[in-house]
Amino acid sequence: MLFQLPDTATLYQALTARDPRYEGQVYVCVTSTGIFCRLTCPARKPKPENCVFAESISACITDGYRPCKRCRPLDPQDHDPDVTRLLEALERAPERRWSERDVAAMGLDPSTIRRRFKRLYGLTFLDMARQRRLRAGFTALGQGDRVIEAQVEAGFESASAFRAAFARLLGRPPASFKLEGQLLADWIPTPLGDMIAVSSHTELHLLEFVGRKALRAELCRLDAAVGGDLGIGTTPVGETLRAELTAYFSGASARFRTPLARHGTPFQREVWAALREIPAGESRSYAQIARAIGRPSATRAVARANGANQIALLIPCHRVIGADGALTGYGGGLWRKQRLLEIERHYAAAEPPAQARPSVNSTRSQRLP
Structure with missing residues (x-):
């Protein structure tokens, strides 16, 4: 993970408060019991001097700690x-x-x-x-x-x-969707909830989780852009997307080759291109993205562009987290963001060493003084 763990006092406060913002990002190893837990674990809290904080489950297990039977850190959230x-x-x-x-x-x-x-x-x-x-x-x-x-x-x-x-x-009555159109909307089930995809015969224009508040406005904008020629159905691009989503959620591949439409302002497209450069299993902060595109003072603008992304997963805005490692806002819900990051750790672990990308910070445990 490409972020510096917060100081140990902050992490211990998050542990005592059962703060869910670090769920899936930080774990606590208890030296007096030899177990490791989520920070949201309901068990009685250990003393500060008995806590070691780690960024991954594998780090906890490698150091000899056993998973807690109450918060079950090896189970899905x-x-x-x-x-x-x-x-x-x-x-x-x-x-x-x-x-x-x-x-x-x-x-x-x-x-x-x-x-x-x-x-x-x-x-x-x-x-x-x-x-x-x-x-x-x-x-x-x-x-x-x-x-x-x-x-x-x-x-x-x-x-x-x-x-x-x-x-x-969906923000639109069913009769407003045609059987044919320049753009076709498809309903795609996934293990993390259903998604709506909108594609032409050459490009993907939208991919959002059903229930996202912005979905209705996004569909209306696409419909207006094609003069009301938005229908229901699938396209060859949509079929490719379905196959790639199946591979992604089954753990087979995190590579997406579905061609994407170029929506947004030039700045937004620059940010979205930077998001696509983040490998599965890694993350960046808004400030890191701003520096990567050569605009170090544009952190807030990067955050807005991140939130305006209407192609989930393929433009991986879920890989952007707070500078302190906490999960930040995600239109699909923070629970999905956490699960997506957990899924992608599998891909990072499976990457051959020769192809591994350098990270800013290696995974280290931090012991309270």
């Missing part, structure tokens, strides 16, 4: 048996109109589940279930079905309810 149970139920019945009564019937407290899902995914379980049904309706529209048929496929009780939910999510 969203390890929660109740959450897992509901996600499995949703997979078995994605067309079901889930309600809080259904959650309670499974012996779970709806308010507790609501908080857990919001904390982990930025949306509730019922919101997630509604998105799954909208996916079915979107796919049906792309296959030429009428709105009423898509509504039935999505399990909505009425066409008006389907249209309203569709418009809330």
Whole structure:
């Protein structure tokens, strides 16, 4: 990781406060017990003199520490048996109109589940279930079905309810999407949530996680740019993207060769080009990006350009973090940002030594005085 760990006093304060900003970025090794934990671990906090902070799980294991059985640092962040149970139920019945009564019937407290899902995914379980049904309706529209048929496929009780939910999510009613167009929108499932891709037959114009607030405005801008000729479907570019996303999330490859459209101002395009130079498994701060493009005083402008990126993953704005190593804002949600960085550590570890890129700071443990 290309950032200097904060001073040990800051890290110890984050540990006692269970600060989630360092989740996936820093771990604490406890010398008195021989275990290592997330900084958000609910266990009783060790004394400062018994703490060693490290940037990676591998560093903790190499130094002989065992993973904590309470915070489970080797598990994905969203390890929660109740959450897992509901996600499995949703997979078995994605067309079901889930309600809080259904959650309670499974012996779970709806308010507790609501908080857990919001904390982990930025949306509730019922919101997630509604998105799954909208996916079915979107796919049906792309296959030429009428709105009423898509509504039935999505399990909505009425066409008006389907249209309203569709418009809330994408900013446009379903009838506004054509079967053909200069640009085609495709709904792509991924392990970290569904994504919307918009492509022409030659370039990718947009790739965003469903539910991102900026998605609706971005779709409207693209539609206006092509004179309302935005439709639903896929293109050869979209098929290439699907294959590359599958390879990325399966751990096979972090290389994306899908051709990208050149949107944005010249400055934004300069920043986005710099983002694409960050190897998977590494990260940069906004200040480092500003220096890399020869504009060291433009840190805030770099941050704005980073936030304006509408092609997630392929233009890896998730690889930009705070100067102190903390996770910073991400339109797809901080939980996704953390998971993406965790996924990409696999690629960094798998890189052959001869091809390894130099880093500013090697991974080191820091011991409190």
